[in-house]
Amino acid sequence: MATPFGGDPARSYDGPVEPAESATTPILSRDEVVYVAVLARLALTDDEIDVFTGQLAAVLDHAADVAALDTAGVPPTAHPLPLVNVLRDDIVRPGLDRDEVLAAAPAAESGRFRVPRILGDEL
Amino acid sequence: MTALEIAADVRSGRRPAREVVESHLAAIAAREPELHAFNLVLADEALAAAAEVDRQVAAGDDPGPLAGVPVALKDNLCTRGVPTTCSSRILDGWRPPYDATVVVRLRAAGAIVVGKTNMDEFAMGSSTENSAFGPTRNPHDPSRVPGGSSGGSAASVAAGFAALALGSDTGGSIRQPAALCGVVGMKPTYGVVSRYGLVAFASSLDQIGPLAATVADAAILLEVIGGHDPLDSTSIAGPAPRVGGVLDDGVEGLRVGVVRELTGGIDPDVAARLAEAATALEAGGAKVEEVSVPAVAYGLSAYYVIATAEASSNLARYDGVRYGLRVDPTVDGTGDITAMYGATRAAGFGAEVKRRIMLGTYALSAGYYDAYYGQAQRVRTLIIRDLGAAYSQYDLLLSATAPSTAFAFGAKSENPLAMYLSDVCTIPSNLAGHPAISVPYGTGADGLPVGIQLLAPALGEPVLFRAAAALERSAPR
Numbered sequence: 001m002a003t004p005f006g007g008d009p010a011r012s013y014d015g016p017v018e019p020a021e022s023a024t025t026p027i028l029s030r031d032e033v034v035y036v037a038v039l040a041r042l043a044l045t046d047d048e049i050d051v052f053t054g055q056l057a058a059v060l061d062h063a064a065d066v067a068a069l070d071t072a073g074v075p076p077t078a079h080p081l082p083l084v085n086v087l088r089d090d091i092v093r094p095g096l097d098r099d100e101v102l103a104a105a106p107a108a109e110s111g112r113f114r115v116p117r118i119l120g121d122e123l
Numbered sequence: 124m125t126a127l128e129i130a131a132d133v134r135s136g137r138r139p140a141r142e143v144v145e146s147h148l149a150a151i152a153a154r155e156p157e158l159h160a161f162n163l164v165l166a167d168e169a170l171a172a173a174a175e176v177d178r179q180v181a182a183g184d185d186p187g188p189l190a191g192v193p194v195a196l197k198d199n200l201c202t203r204g205v206p207t208t209c210s211s212r213i214l215d216g217w218r219p220p221y222d223a224t225v226v227v228r229l230r231a232a233g234a235i236v237v238g239k240t241n242m243d244e245f246a247m248g249s250s251t252e253n254s255a256f257g258p259t260r261n262p263h264d265p266s267r268v269p270g271g272s273s274g275g276s277a278a279s280v281a282a283g284f285a286a287l288a289l290g291s292d293t294g295g296s297i298r299q300p301a302a303l304c305g306v307v308g309m310k311p312t313y314g315v316v317s318r319y320g321l322v323a324f325a326s327s328l329d330q331i332g333p334l335a336a337t338v339a340d341a342a343i344l345l346e347v348i349g350g351h352d353p354l355d356s357t358s359i360a361g362p363a364p365r366v367g368g369v370l371d372d373g374v375e376g377l378r379v380g381v382v383r384e385l386t387g388g389i390d391p392d393v394a395a396r397l398a399e400a401a402t403a404l405e406a407g408g409a410k411v412e413e414v415s416v417p418a419v420a421y422g423l424s425a426y427y428v429i430a431t432a433e434a435s436s437n438l439a440r441y442d443g444v445r446y447g448l449r450v451d452p453t454v455d456g457t458g459d460i461t462a463m464y465g466a467t468r469a470a471g472f473g474a475e476v477k478r479r480i481m482l483g484t485y486a487l488s489a490g491y492y493d494a495y496y497g498q499a500q501r502v503r504t505l506i507i508r509d510l511g512a513a514y515s516q517y518d519l520l521l522s523a524t525a526p527s528t529a530f531a532f533g534a535k536s537e538n539p540l541a542m543y544l545s546d547v548c549t550i551p552s553n554l555a556g557h558p559a560i561s562v563p564y565g566t567g568a569d570g571l572p573v574g575i576q577l578l579a580p581a582l583g584e585p586v587l588f589r590a591a592a593a594l595e596r597s598a599p600r
Contacts, residue, residue: 033481040435040484041442042477043452043465055539056482059427060495062540066424066502067494076500077507079327079357080313080556080581086356100220106449113444116451116460 028057126192126286126340130233133191136180140173140191144235147193150283151237158260160269160278161238162198162208169193172235179233186233189347194229195285197276198239199246200331201320202226209322210254211244213471214447223320224355225289225331225348232347237285240275244473245438246296246324248272249545252536253475261304263571267529270300270545276334277304287344288334293324294426295524295549297332298561302524302574305563307341307591308334310549312581313556314359316345317352325433326357328426328553338562338592342366345584364584370592374407377590380414380517382578385548390527392567397523400564400575403597404521404590414520416513418505419551425506426550427543428486428499435483438476443467478539507555514580519590522548524574528567548576558584560591565599 033053037044044052098111107114124132132138148166155161176186196202199209201219208214229236243253251259251274259274261267262282269278273290277300280288290297292310301308309332316331323329333344349363381401386394405411442464443449452458452466472480486495513520525545535542552559558581561574575594579587 028485032485036481036485036488039488040480041439041461041464041468042472042480043462043469044477045469048474048477052478052481055478056485058540059482059543060485063424063428063495063499066421066428067498069421069498069502069505071498071501071505074501074504076497077503078500080507080554081357081359083357086353088353096220101445104217104220104446106443106447115444116458116463118460 028053028060124286125337126189126335127343129192129286130188130190133176133180133233134185140176140235141170143191144169144173144193144237147237147284147286154262154282155284157265158262158278158282159257160240160259160275160282160284161195162210162241162256162275163206164238165205165236169235169237172230176233176235188232188343189229189287190233192234192287193237193285194234195238195240195276195279195288196226196236197242197273197288197290199242199291199322200226200289201322202236202239205239207239207322208256209245210242210256211471211473211476212255212448213441213468215255217446219320221320224317224352226320228348234287234347238279240273240279240288242275243272244476245322245434246272246291246293247434247475247479249295249299249542250530250535251275251300252532253473255473258532261529263305264529267531267571268303270303270525270529272296272300273308273334274300277301277306277308280304280306280334280336286336287340289331289348290334291321291324291329291331292553293328294430294553295546297334298549298559298574298576299525299545301334301561302563303529303572305572306334306336307338307560307562307595308332309341309345309560310552310558311345311349311584312359312558314357315349315364315558315582315584317355317358319352319354323437325430326437327433328430330553338560338588338595339367339370341560342370342588364582366584366588369585369589372589374404374409374590374593377409377519377586378517379404379409379411379519379521379590380513381411381521382419383413383415384417384420385522388526388544388547389523390567393523393525393527393573396564396567396573397521397575399599400594400597401521404594407593407597409590411521414513414517416509416520418502418509421502422506422550422554423543423547425499425502426546426554427482428495429503429554431479431483432486432496433483435480435487438480441468441471447471475539503554506551510551510555510557510580518579518586519583520578522576522578524548524561524576528569528571528573552578557581558587560587562591562594563598564594
């Protein structure tokens with residue numbers, strides 16, 4: 001029987017299904033961590049990248065039991081409830097006060113959020 | 124005194140709310156410097172609210188079912204004009220422009236907010252060591268963690284700082300600290316309690332719930348905060364589950380399954396308490412058997428893909444534009460916005476939050492999406508199916524809440540995977556959207572509290588509370 005504690009090397013679901021071999025075992029490289037940090041908009045230090053490379057690989061390795069499961073024909077669950085759109089009558093109701101919201105912003109100007117330059121020189 | 128006793132005294136005029144609040148503030152003054160359960164104590168506001176409750180009682184009005192009851196709020200619940208930090212530097216000093224629905228409902232019921240409690244940053248953690256403002260200490264042994272992420276809420280109830288507390292539970296963040304602090308903690312069915320004003324971690328898993336000294340107190344708190352809210356599109360239609368009236372019904376005739384997959388890896392002293400709890404339910408007339416729920420063995424792995432993927436999306440909002448911290452890496456402010464995003468998030472988030480954003484971003488990135496996120500979602504389906512099969516034979520499932528009693532500071536903070544294993548028994552309920560409750564049940568070999576978890580199918584709150592109350596009555600003193 002598989003346990004969540006990694007004590008059983010078989011790691012099978014509901015029967016003696018042989019998990020796929022190391023094809024699904026992640027090999028997380030430092031370069032991949034650097035790339036993911038760019039995607040995540042996190043300016044990590046070199047030390048953080050080194051530490052995260054090892055730690056994330058360990059977590060992904062633990063998740064390899066899930067990656068190796070045969071789930072052919074199983075539909076994904078994105079949400080525990082069957083969600084439907086919620087509609088309401090199109091009646092104007094008061095929202096949040098603009099000045100109160102802008103007061104919480106790091107910078108505001110002329111009733112708007114003020115941000116650093118968005119367009120690059122090449123445009 | 125329990126919350127129900129306090130409310131009865133205040134409503135009848137036997138005891139002024141002011142006196143109740145003063146006694147809790149005195150408890151806070153005595154031990155809060157040692158325990159650090161709160162990010163913010165709202166002494167003046169609590170005394171003013173108590174005066175209003177007392178004025179209502181004097182005028183012959185009923186302030187509500189929680190009249191004069193001091194409540195502590197996890198610091199990821201929005202309070203208008205009052206700092207709400209999620210124990211993160213990135214929200215340090217932020218004052219929300221609105222109240223969470225649960226806060227509105229608490230006040231309408233006469234409850235008195237005494238403070239905002241410490242937590243793992245953005246609810247990511249199982250020890251409250253990930254707070255940017257320093258850890259909370261366990262009231263039973265200040266050298267141990269209180270659990271997490273709702274560690275401050277659990278500690279505040281255990282220390283008598285508040286009669287009730289609210290937490291949020293994404294993978295066990297109410298139940299696990301409740302177990303480690305020796306209090307009752309309950310995660311409702313997904314959608315029973317409005318998430319409006321709860322700062323999002325993983326939106327398909329997050330649920331607000333009660334922490335209390337007794338099952339009856341947790342029941343009244345759930346009845347007050349639950350029920351449909353048009354401000355939350357995932358809120359279930361209908362009123363809150365009625366659970367206060369079933370507490371004395373006993374477990375005669377109930378079928379209870381002890382989940383085999385959640386018994387491996389549990390410390391022996393905790394496993395012994397679990398066996399005693401099963402025996403006690405049996406003695407009360409329940410039929411108790413071991414049951415296999417195979418897919419829950421994969422809950423932890425699926426959870427840490429799904430929760431981090433959702434978190435990486437939800438936490439994209441902390442970008443230094445609309446609220447909280449902004450760090451501009453250029454001296455004259457002429458840098459571009461991407462550099463500002465990266466610098467702000469690097470300075471504002473702690474290590475665990477960064478780690479989870481990275482993991483979730485990776486799991487959602489091109490080339491890995493289906494292998495990790497898609498696969499985890501399919502495993503989530505398997506877990507729901509296997510739990511459904513178990514509930515076709517059993518009214519309730521039973522397990523320990525956490526694999527061990529409260530551990531020492533630093534014991535798991537350097538090994539993320541070891542920390543994640545703290546949530547192994549609690550995660551399945553979040554993935555399925557089901558309710559579950561942790562009830563204090565004696566102590567471990569170290570004399571620290573053990574929690575036993577009861578699990579029920581969706582909207583099974585009445586049978587869950589019925590059995591929890593029976594378990595509480597049978598618990599070793």
